[in-house]
Amino acid sequence: MTTDTLPVLAILGGTGDLGTGLARRWAQAGYRVIIGSRTADKAEAAVADLREVMAERGVAAVAVEAMENQAAAEAADIITLTVPFSHQASTLEQLKPALQGKILIDVTVPLVPPRVARVQLPEQGSAGQIAQEILGEEVAVVSAFQNVAAHHLQEGAGLDCDVLVCGNKKEARAEVIKLVEAAGMRGFHAGMINNAAAAEALTSVLITINKQYSCHAGIRITGLDHAE
């Protein structure tokens, strides 16, 4: 697998826990990954950290670089947004021109601190719908990765978690499902962008379960085998 045939990925908010996890997975899978942040310094530090982790894992070479969010969005084919909900709208308003014609993977979970274990979906239905409304129809917003524990993603081990992939364009969902698989998980076409509400709400349920079991819970889709 060479990076020539693969889309260039940017992760905005790529210095956070989930962004770090996705960057490690995709870099290790051979993708060119741009880590975006509000300042180039923070992005550079995240890249240095990623290179160190890859070296520890014996991964020979990775194609990773640091940029500010704006430059990262311009340089990439598929852009993943992993900023907190409170920064989602402002970040997308700012980057809207750079995202036209591209795929935006929205990982935003509309948590309302301090009650993050309580489902409090926004008036618009979901963070995914907010992203699609802000960006307009020329950006294919695909919602994904809300139910994956950053802890597990950051590790190099196997992942016992499925990913619900929602978005209004089937081809865009299919592209994202490839990235889910590259990160070591199964991805499912989970419907239009409205359905992002399910995965977003489920995050608060998983936080509730994590507290009880001191764990990093995820979900799996069962019952796919017709014969069972």
Place this chain on the structure above:
Amino acid sequence: MTTDTLPVLAILGGTGDLGTGLARRWAQAGYRVIIGSRTADKAEAAVADLREVMAERGVAAVAVEAMENQAAAEAADIITLTVPFSHQASTLEQLKPALQGKILIDVTVPLVPPRVARVQLPEQGSAGQIAQEILGEEVAVVSAFQNVAAHHLQEGAGLDCDVLVCGNKKEARAEVIKLVEAAGMRGFHAGMINNAAAAEALTSVLITINKQYSCHAGIRITGLDHAE
């Protein structure tokens, strides 16, 4: 296990697919089950059908009877509501006096036909919240069973599906988790009644997946093992 020590269960809308499945599971587990319907005739037919299925399975005796919804709600300790969303509010308004001081298991999924594969949660947040608002604080509304395929529930076989159990009272959730386990599944404390939105929204996602795979999908919580 004798029925003397177990709560008496009523299933309102107990002639539908999901109600039928729950009635079979609980009757087989030794609970006294009242199948409620809008007419006694329909409830009687459901009871006759259940007895036939139990006989086929070689289950010696079950404690099942038929009643109209109102009488069923009055006679039972724990009442399960499995009517369509369009009948939820009117049914609960009518039965509100009979439900005071009891546990109401709300299985309602706020699907909006014909687009049942699209998440369209109600203004109140979830059907579970609607139930709690209508019934008031003296009824312990517990939301559960939205993600279990009726098809699998009706069968006698093992169930590869977990149940998210939401409600404002922990003791009531714990009672419902016992019933989840009696039906052959794992139940999880999934938070306050607001969190019912997660399970309700997930049903539309599972319908989406069912269409693609011609299956009856469910979910499992993963990552509970601290050591993994």
